[in-house]
Amino acid sequence: MKRRSFIKKMGIGAAAVGTGLAARAVPAYAQKKYNWKMVTTWPPHFPALGEGADLFAKWVDEMSDGRLKITVYGGGELVPPLGVFDAVSQGTVEMGHGAAYYWAGKMPACQFFAAVPFGLNAQGLNAWILNGGGMKLWEETYAPFNVKPFLGGNTGVQAGGWFNKEIKTIDDYKGLKMRIPGLGGKVVKKAGGNAVLVAGGEIYTNLDRGVIDATEWVGPYHDLKMGFYKAAKYYYWPGWHEPGTGLEIIVGQKAWDSLPKDLQAIVKSAADRSNIWMLSEFEARNNAALQVLVNKHKVPVKQFPKGVLKNLKKLSGEVLSELAAKDAMSKKVYAAYSKFLKEASDWGQLTEEQYQTFKHL
Numbered sequence: 001m002k003r004r005s006f007i008k009k010m011g012i013g014a015a016a017v018g019t020g021l022a023a024r025a026v027p028a029y030a031q032k033k034y035n036w037k038m039v040t041t042w043p044p045h046f047p048a049l050g051e052g053a054d055l056f057a058k059w060v061d062e063m064s065d066g067r068l069k070i071t072v073y074g075g076g077e078l079v080p081p082l083g084v085f086d087a088v089s090q091g092t093v094e095m096g097h098g099a100a101y102y103w104a105g106k107m108p109a110c111q112f113f114a115a116v117p118f119g120l121n122a123q124g125l126n127a128w129i130l131n132g133g134g135m136k137l138w139e140e141t142y143a144p145f146n147v148k149p150f151l152g153g154n155t156g157v158q159a160g161g162w163f164n165k166e167i168k169t170i171d172d173y174k175g176l177k178m179r180i181p182g183l184g185g186k187v188v189k190k191a192g193g194n195a196v197l198v199a200g201g202e203i204y205t206n207l208d209r210g211v212i213d214a215t216e217w218v219g220p221y222h223d224l225k226m227g228f229y230k231a232a233k234y235y236y237w238p239g240w241h242e243p244g245t246g247l248e249i250i251v252g253q254k255a256w257d258s259l260p261k262d263l264q265a266i267v268k269s270a271a272d273r274s275n276i277w278m279l280s281e282f283e284a285r286n287n288a289a290l291q292v293l294v295n296k297h298k299v300p301v302k303q304f305p306k307g308v309l310k311n312l313k314k315l316s317g318e319v320l321s322e323l324a325a326k327d328a329m330s331k332k333v334y335a336a337y338s339k340f341l342k343e344a345s346d347w348g349q350l351t352e353e354q355y356q357t358f359k360h361l
Helices: 002-025 049-063 081-089 108-113 122-131 134-145 182-190 200-208 220-226 253-258 261-296 306-326 328-350 352-358
Strands: 034-040 068-073 095-098 147-154 161-163 177-179 194-196 234-237 246-252 301-303
Touching (some): 049 261, 081 147, 108 306, 122 147, 134 328, 147 261, 182 306, 200 220, 246 261, 306 328
Parallel strands (some): 034 095
Antiparallel strands (some): 147 246
16 A cells, blocks of 8 residues: 555656656747848948848757747848838837948947048957947837847958949049948038948949949959949059948847847857958958959959048048937947057057968068
8 A cells, every 4th residue: 555655646746747857848938939120221232241141040940949939031022122211110110231331321330330531440349239238228229119139240441432434533533423331421412422321233224324323332252243343444452431330230129029049049159250251251252252343344443542641541530420319329439439549559460460460471
């Protein structure tokens, strides 16, 4: 009798333990599926930029075991390319992929989180945003719009752009109609030019038809694919206007708050992976594309004269100072950015700059 009683109790206990383990192994929230939409400023599946968004969605799907599925829409498929931020802010979609300087009309301070003329390169921007306090300021800038930002890529140092006339002095910018966004566009405007903002998919047509006289985009990998060498005579370097442009993945705050902690961690991890993947992709492809442009298509690659760069840097300083004087958030971000840039530059002169100078000995 005692033996049967003992076995019965053990059976009940084991069942209880088994039930407890099962409950812990499969928590209730793990059963919920999320289906999100991501809109981008890029043409569908566009090399590197659009691919980065596609891969981000793929990685989130894999890491979440299908619990969070993200459908990616290229620019114009669901919303206009430059309507991405509004769509996320208003909750029309859960996510977006683009570049912060596209939203400068809503919040001027956002431009610091994409590219600053003569500012941080990709390595420096990553350091500032991820480890130097920049992310807190970025979140503060986007908070009034109910949007949460993440770094989602970087172009590295860009090319200087495509021009249909030579740039010999700063006066050659007068009257120049150039597709150039962000703070770089404001510098061109201050030099007497006209800064035009159009989406990537519209640039070639505008350049070919003479709607614009010049354009910047990214670098040789993209420029070759987009055929700019057919519509412009001269290819300039360096990209003073965008020394390391950060791309962003943005999430609506309400959508973000709806996710359990593990899925939030997955989204962040996938964004970090996308950030390094995109920079690596551009670095891996640009040189080969440059060789094709130069050797096959006979593109004249020209350096901006030092006098032009010196004047552009001076005008850039004026643009930044004026921006900080007009907008309180820009003033706050500019102060933090400038401090970090000075620190990074001092260290960079002793390391990266010296290495580049002496590595060919």
